[in-house]
Amino acid sequence: xxxxxxxxxxxxxxxxTIAAVQDIDLVIGDGEWLAIQxxxxxxxxxxxxxxxxxxxxxxxxxxxxxxxxxxxxxxxITRIRAxxxxxxxxxxxxxxxxxxxENVQAALIPLHIAAAERRERTxxxxxxxxxxxxxxxxxxELSGGQQxxxxxxxxxxxxxxxxxxxxxxxxxxxxxxxxIITLLENLRHQNKLTVVLVTHDTSLAYRAPRVGIMRNGRxxxxxxxDRATT
Amino acid sequence: xxxxxxxxxELQHRLRQAIVIALGLxxxxxxxxxxxxxxxxxxxxxxxxxxxxxxxGTDIVITTAAPAPPKPGSPGAGKxxxxxxxxxxxxxxxxxxxPPGLGLLGSSSVPKVARLGGVAAAAGGLTLANxxxxxxxxxxxxxxxxxxxxxxSTITVDGVDLAHAxxxxxxxxxxxxxxxxxxxxxxxxVAVVDxxxxxxSKLTTGSAIDIAGHAFTIIGITLQPQGGxxxxxxxxLARAQALARFQASDLDGKVDAIYxxxxxxxxxxxxxxxxxxxxxxxxxxxxASLAGAVSGSLASAASLAEDLGRWLAVAALVAAxxxxxxxxxxxxxxxVREFGTLKALGWRSPRIVAQLLGESAVIGVAGAAAxxxxxxxxxxxxxxxxxxxxxxxxxxxxxxxxxxxxLNPGSGGIQHHIAPGALHTxxxxxxxxxxxxxxxxxxxxxIAGGLIAGSAGGWRAARLRPAEALGRIG
Numbered sequence: 001x002x003x004x005x006x007x008x009x010x011x012x013x014x015x016x017t018i019a020a021v022q023d024i025d026l027v028i029g030d031g032e033w034l035a036i037q038x039x040x041x042x043x044x045x046x047x048x049x050x051x052x053x054x055x056x057x058x059x060x061x062x063x064x065x066x067x068x069x070x071x072x073x074x075x076x077i078t079r080i081r082a083x084x085x086x087x088x089x090x091x092x093x094x095x096x097x098x099x100x101x102e103n104v105q106a107a108l109i110p111l112h113i114a115a116a117e118r119r120e121r122t123x124x125x126x127x128x129x130x131x132x133x134x135x136x137x138x139x140x141e142l143s144g145g146q147q148x149x150x151x152x153x154x155x156x157x158x159x160x161x162x163x164x165x166x167x168x169x170x171x172x173x174x175x176x177x178x179x180i181i182t183l184l185e186n187l188r189h190q191n192k193l194t195v196v197l198v199t200h201d202t203s204l205a206y207r208a209p210r211v212g213i214m215r216n217g218r219x220x221x222x223x224x225x226d227r228a229t230t
Numbered sequence: 231x232x233x234x235x236x237x238x239x240e241l242q243h244r245l246r247q248a249i250v251i252a253l254g255l256x257x258x259x260x261x262x263x264x265x266x267x268x269x270x271x272x273x274x275x276x277x278x279x280x281x282x283x284x285x286x287g288t289d290i291v292i293t294t295a296a297p298a299p300p301k302p303g304s305p306g307a308g309k310x311x312x313x314x315x316x317x318x319x320x321x322x323x324x325x326x327x328x329p330p331g332l333g334l335l336g337s338s339s340v341p342k343v344a345r346l347g348g349v350a351a352a353a354g355g356l357t358l359a360n361x362x363x364x365x366x367x368x369x370x371x372x373x374x375x376x377x378x379x380x381x382x383s384t385i386t387v388d389g390v391d392l393a394h395a396x397x398x399x400x401x402x403x404x405x406x407x408x409x410x411x412x413x414x415x416x417x418x419x420v421a422v423v424d425x426x427x428x429x430x431s432k433l434t435t436g437s438a439i440d441i442a443g444h445a446f447t448i449i450g451i452t453l454q455p456q457g458g459x460x461x462x463x464x465x466x467l468a469r470a471q472a473l474a475r476f477q478a479s480d481l482d483g484k485v486d487a488i489y490x491x492x493x494x495x496x497x498x499x500x501x502x503x504x505x506x507x508x509x510x511x512x513x514x515x516x517x518a519s520l521a522g523a524v525s526g527s528l529a530s531a532a533s534l535a536e537d538l539g540r541w542l543a544v545a546a547l548v549a550a551x552x553x554x555x556x557x558x559x560x561x562x563x564x565x566v567r568e569f570g571t572l573k574a575l576g577w578r579s580p581r582i583v584a585q586l587l588g589e590s591a592v593i594g595v596a597g598a599a600a601x602x603x604x605x606x607x608x609x610x611x612x613x614x615x616x617x618x619x620x621x622x623x624x625x626x627x628x629x630x631x632x633x634x635x636x637l638n639p640g641s642g643g644i645q646h647h648i649a650p651g652a653l654h655t656x657x658x659x660x661x662x663x664x665x666x667x668x669x670x671x672x673x674x675x676x677i678a679g680g681l682i683a684g685s686a687g688g689w690r691a692a693r694l695r696p697a698e699a700l701g702r703i704g
Contacts, residue, residue, distance in 0.1 A: 046697075049696075049697040049700075052574065054573075054574055054695075054696040054697040054700065055695065055696075055697035074579075075578060078573070078576055078577075078578050079576070081574065081575070081576045082575070082576020082577075083576070087574045087575070089571070089700070091567075093567060093568075093570075093571040093574075093700070094571075095236075095568055095571070095572075096243070096568075097236075097239035097240050097242070097243040098235075098236065098239055102232070102235060102236070102239075105232060106232070106236075106572065106575060106577075107575045107576070109232055109575075109577065109581075110575065110576035110577055110578070110581070111576075115231065154575070158576075
């Protein structure tokens with residue numbers, strides 16, 4: 001479970017200090033799917049980075065399953081990221097020189113598991129996204145949808161408890177977008193994952209039971225029943 | 231295993247850049263190998279010249295300058311002049327004497343020097359010149375038909391301490407035919423002659439040569455090493471002392487050089503100081519100090535190799551390392567998103583840096599291999615293209631300039647000088663040996679260069695905050 005208390009992240013620019021995220025209080029329960037919607041530059045990605053321990057808040061605290069991420073050393077956060085958090089990126093962020101299987105294995109390296117188990121988990125992850133037959137292909141030999149499915153396989157191979165997705169369908173056409181979102185929904189159910197999905201796409205955001213709207217760094221939450229009444 | 235796979239894939243992907251970095255390192259390493267080899271070659275040549283001059287195992291030579299003779303006409307000046315009066319018949323003269331300018335030391339100094347701390351052995355020697363003249367008859371002088379030998383001919387003669395034949399110039403000579411001296415030869419008129427002199431004078435073992443009017447039987451022909459040839463003939467020291475003349479006296483109990491072997495190279499400076507205290511006024515020359523007196527193209531080459539070559543190699547290395555570092559940092563800059571992604575996946579910075587260092591080390595090894603090959607090619611080129619060098623070395627280090635040394639000064643017709651401190655030029659062929667040490671150093675340098683480049687890139691990668699790395703591109 002995530003718990004954010006008074007989280008603020010400011011950046012110093014030439015023109016002064018900019019608050020990308022301002023005073024956010026938020027609780028995300030285990031197995032919950034939260035979509036964060038908002039226009040570009042309103043702090044969605046910054047919030048996601050804070051949740052993933054990729055960045056640290058200027059003030060406030062973030063706890064994940066009772067562990068205060070803001071009080072941890074870089075090494076401790078890295079360990080949490082390696083074992084607990086899966087990332088999916090808009091631009092896929094695959095290593096271009098590694099094959100599909102090796103890209104998935106790259107996520108398992110920090111876990112220091114045996115090579116045989118690594119291969120098993122890799123095969124299972126690729127199978128779960130329908131890419132087992134493309135294990136030896138380079139990312140450049142895959143379509144955009146296949147590359148994102150590979151990104152999802154890489155995020156899931158480590159068997160995380162949290163999946164953070166930053167515009168996962170932003171670079172995909174409509175059909176592929178639906179395919180990817182359906183895949184994510186299924187995998188979430190199967191793996192009982194907590195999912196935080198950042199998107200500017202309203203139709204996509206509203207497939208989540210709970211939606212947060214980011215505006216000027218501030219977050220407002222709408223539940224299913226709120227939407228039903230609006 | 232994943233480390234190797236990732237490393238291999240990255241290098242394959244950036245093959246052209248990897249080759250450029252490796253070649254940059256290779257050029258630097260190749261220059262270092264070539265310059266080191268050329269420098270070693272010059273040092274070897276210099277050492278060979280000095281070894282020949284001193285003899286194997288001789289670390290220090292002690293000589294003394296002759297006292298300045300009085301001016302002609304002043305009291306005692308006659309002792310410094312030899313005058314021959316022409317007679318009715320031509321006269322043949324064979325004189326064994328000191329080379330001008332070289333003074334005498336007492337033989338008793340030799341055991342004193344041998345007892346000094348840090349001295350392993352000491353031996354006395356006499357470096358002499360045997361001059362053969364034909365004094366023309368009165369009739370020849372008046373007619374102007376001087377004999378062919380009227381201007382004289384001189385050979386250099388070394389008196390060898392047979393008890394310590396392993397010290398001094400004779401030690402570096404190799405017997406080509408006949409035999410060397412034995413202890414039984416100490417009082418015999420026997421000589422070992424240099425092969426060059428023997429060939430020029432058509433001498434063989436068993437022949438005789440005239441030294442101070444005595445017929446010396448040649449018992450052996452020696453081959454001098456490169457740079458040698460300090461003496462045309464070697465005779466037992468006792469005979470040299472008995473036959474040589476200086477200021478109308480023989481040289482019994484005298485030597486003009488003491489050859490010293492130090493207990494260790496480190497002891498040489500201390501021994502020099504001790505000798506200077508024991509024999510004030512003597513000239514104490516070590517091979518190191520004599521090396522500074524070697525002139526000619528060998529000295530120029532040594533200076534070139536030591537100064538320009540060294541700095542050229544250092545500059546090339548620094549340039550190669552800098553280029554490699556900049557290219558690696560540029561590669562890191564292009565892989566910012568990749569490293570950000572790896573950090574997001576849970577890779578710790580040291581693991582990413584290690585991956586980069588691995589890639590750089592492989593490039594460094596490739597650069598080392600290519601650099602060593604370039605180095606061998608460079609040294610081959612140096613050996614093929616290097617002009618023949620020459621070393622000019624002093625004949626009698628420690629001697630004083632000659633003054634008033636002439637034969638028959640009255641007639642003005644016959645004068646013969648051997649300038650002390652005069653130089654003899656030795657041709658030296660420059661080799662450029664590539665040693666295992668040089669190769670090891672080159673390989674270590676190349677790998678170090680690769681690792682420095684990798685560290686520069688790794689430092690940049692390690693400093694990247696994952697959010698910043700991901701955000702910079704996305």
